[in-house]
Amino acid sequence: MTTVDNQLQPLPHRPAVPPIQEKLDYADLAVIDLAKAATPEGRAELVVQLCDAMRDVGFFYVINHGYTQEQNNRIFDIAEATFAQVSDEEKRRYEGNLPVTGTYQGYKLQNYWEIDNGVKDKVEQYNVHRDSSKREHPEFLRPFLPEIDAFCQHSHYNVVHPLLRLLATALELPEDALARLHNFDGVGESAVRFMKYHPRTQDEEEKTKQTWLKGHTDIGCLSVLWSQPISGLQVLSPDGKWRWIKHIDNALVINAGDTLEFLSGGYFRATIHRVIQPIVEQRSLGRLAVIYFAMADDHVKLTPLSESPVLQRNGIKRRFSDEDAPTMEDWRTGITKAYGKTQLKQTEEGVQEELVHGVVVKHFY
Template sequence: MSTTSLENRSGAPFSVPTVDISAYVTDAPDGTVDGADGAAARAAVAAAMDEACRTVGFVQIVGHGVPDAITAGLAEAMDAFFALDLEAKKAYRTPPEINRGYAPPKSESLSLSLGVEAASRMNDFFEAFNVGAGASAYPGVQLPAGSESDYAENTWPADAPGLDAERYRAAVQAYFAEAARVARTLTRVFADALGLPADFFAARTGHSLDVLRMNNYALPPGTIHLDGDLTGMGEHTDYGIVTVLWADQVAGLQVLDTAGVWHDVMPADGALLINLGDLTARWTNERWMSTLHRVKPPIVDGTIRRRRSAAFFHDGDIDAVIETIPSCLAAGETGFPPITVGEHIQAKLRGSRAGERNTAAERDAARVLSASS
């Protein structure tokens, strides 16, 4: 296991650990490497993951097994869609409560998902296209009444000049399947790291709210004068269990450390970035960190650089109840109040997509407001 070190403004080191998860990535029926050597390798991975989740909340993972051809296909598909005319892309917008389809620039404000009052305008200068696990992804599962919008079927683009819709869909679905596999592998690592039964997360993710958000930072390339108001993606925490991020090796992503200082982070060669979401922080009573992050306009020497990313959110079953794990509570400590995955996610989405301040995120809002600019 290794770390990628950066320097903050005070000169203190900031490190995003790199963890090789290949000991958990096999074709064995139980998803593990067999024998004593395999057990020792998994124990080392789990220990490294625990350390990273306690101290940073962001991890670079290698040994994930996602073929290069799959990520290349995803990037090609994203390029083809985002190159379409804005009005053509807007045909694939959905209502705020449907986390699918197209989101144009300045239609969201991620900071409102944290309840930050100052983020009162839809300022986030990125465009996105979302796909997710609809009801048809879980045949035979009786989904909770009223969850139709949460398990909505996808809104796929049609053929257009420069866009082969069938090829686009196949490439996105191929990456979605790989990212879902990686996310579920990570939850097995998490269970071992937390000393939980191996099926702890699997029992709560049988009909998981999984979404892939493909992002394009939609400023045109070239030199730009910033007015002090431009945000690529506002400061936020992710909502669910774990996020698997593919991204260009272009500056823009920033992570907040425990001292309130922002640091630039980008993926290493062949690595995927992962970070924990709020539900994992609630489960662990913040022993593990749901780290604040944001995206600033990717500017090098005053010039906008193009940046793309694709975030796979593994959020859990809508009706799963999230309660603090007893082993994560010290004597006399009080955990977070119980909440279902659906209640938590909907409060977050009402903030980011509908502009409604989330009043249940006091801890996170305080961290944003106290952070160094």
Template sequence: MSSIPHVDMSEYQKDFDGFVQTIGQGYEVNGFVALTQHGIPTETIMEALDITRELFALPEDVKRKYHKPGIGGARGYTPFGTEIAKDAKHVDLKEFWHVGREVDDASEYPQLIPNIWPSEVPEFKEKLTALFNALDELGNQVLEGIAVYLGQPRDYFRTRVNKGNSILRPLHYPPIVEKGTPSVRAAAHEDINVITLLIGSREPGLEVLSKSGEWVPVTIIDGAIICNVGDMLQRLTNGVLPSTTHRVVNPPAPYNEVSRYSIPFFLHFNPDVVIDALPDCVTEENPKKFPPITADDYLMERLREIGLVK
């Protein structure tokens, strides 16, 4: 895992104070950690990946039935070549599907729109909902540790993300058929949200930009879940916890000839949460960098930058 530290999530129950320091220091230095012993059954993860392969194997015209213009890709299918990283010149070589929180139509947050489920893959809803719920709870455990590390009450984040517009994103990077293409599977970027949890591909390609300016390849060890800081948490902590730049490069042969699948979970604040620097994160040496903004306004601003909202 090179420079990315491992965090044993079983310490959350056995030694919470030690867990707080391990995860807090890991994020403060790296912005990325690998979660081991996280308690999510291997079966839950593998079933979600298997049904994801089945989903993206559907004919293009069938998948496009589930692409809904005007919602910024918030739910359902987003076709290949749609998303472009902030400040990038070429679209990413990927297609994906967005699964959000299951809510009643009478939700207090109109941003939380109903999910779109493919009738051709009836088990997709069950498998992805199970993974969503498992990653949501794991993410909340991580955030409890971060909260205490930052000098906040242990439940500081739980009440601010319990109705967040969090997204589970089954991803498919098809085989790369065009030689010398200027596009990559996912151009260098930072995540918009609070934290991201990533399961999936064992193939090479994921790289993290180190503080020394070098790209460090990341191989997801068996059973581990990568978890990184997003821009919302970076903003809340006034840069104390960094949102680290990462990318998915086009791999060498023979990996470029096969599909790559992964499923990131983007954990978000509730839409009306105001993201403003925590007082303890503002010092004379680290003056306040950003004005306050609601989570929803920030999300929409960033979605426009990456081409999902026009």
């Protein structure tokens, strides 16, 4: 495991954001206490709780994940500095080549995606592979790479793998059935993403119906979002209503992605979520996100784990035949290259579609 020197490089500290005063319609999400996984009784309780959350909303909170509030603040300070302390010229030098590589490594600059009606995005990203040595990084960021490496390892081993073991147990599979498909040292694209949403003009908000990122499902297995206080994230609830995700200090907000839905034969659902303009009291503030995306190893074929007794009892919902199933690499590169660049087909009110590897991929707004 990566170790971090106690003498940390100094960084500007992000000012605290006051609690939201407006009353919002929040999603009712389960809170998974990972400390309970230390005992057989606690694990059994978590399996039931997690299974229910995954089959209902597909979003849930995690607490007692092993990071302190101080460590949480530190990774957000690094994320903020990745955008604030690096010049536009240097960002362009470290820009990822998404259309060619199908990977988000490096910067994604603003105005790359089309949101709607000719309006481009106002989102900056910097993506660091779980093995940061895979590519070079801006000079400013290099002293912080040991901390980013440690953050990725913690997210993978202390959050993602424990959850995958619980989910495998819920499917009545060997405990490591899912974790062994998500190897930290394997060939794949699990990575941390720093993501900065910048405020837009009123005209841009009107043309996009206040949508900053259309409703979508994530590519990978689990997305680990470190909760932050600026509003904007919403989940499409089972009753068809968009509901806000509430901020909880030092909690994680986790959702299932396409990969988990494919591997579980539809038993666990990939979660539809979006980002919209923050509420009025926060609209002058940039929205910063820190996310760890856990993806299966590139060679894994995304066919259902049909040996699961649970799937055998409940039936398997396939999005493609086993013969036509893409690998993780096929799926992630196909989605990444297409997202925000292809012409979408309007199929119903609030829904647009595209085809990726013969699978209908929906976008909601």
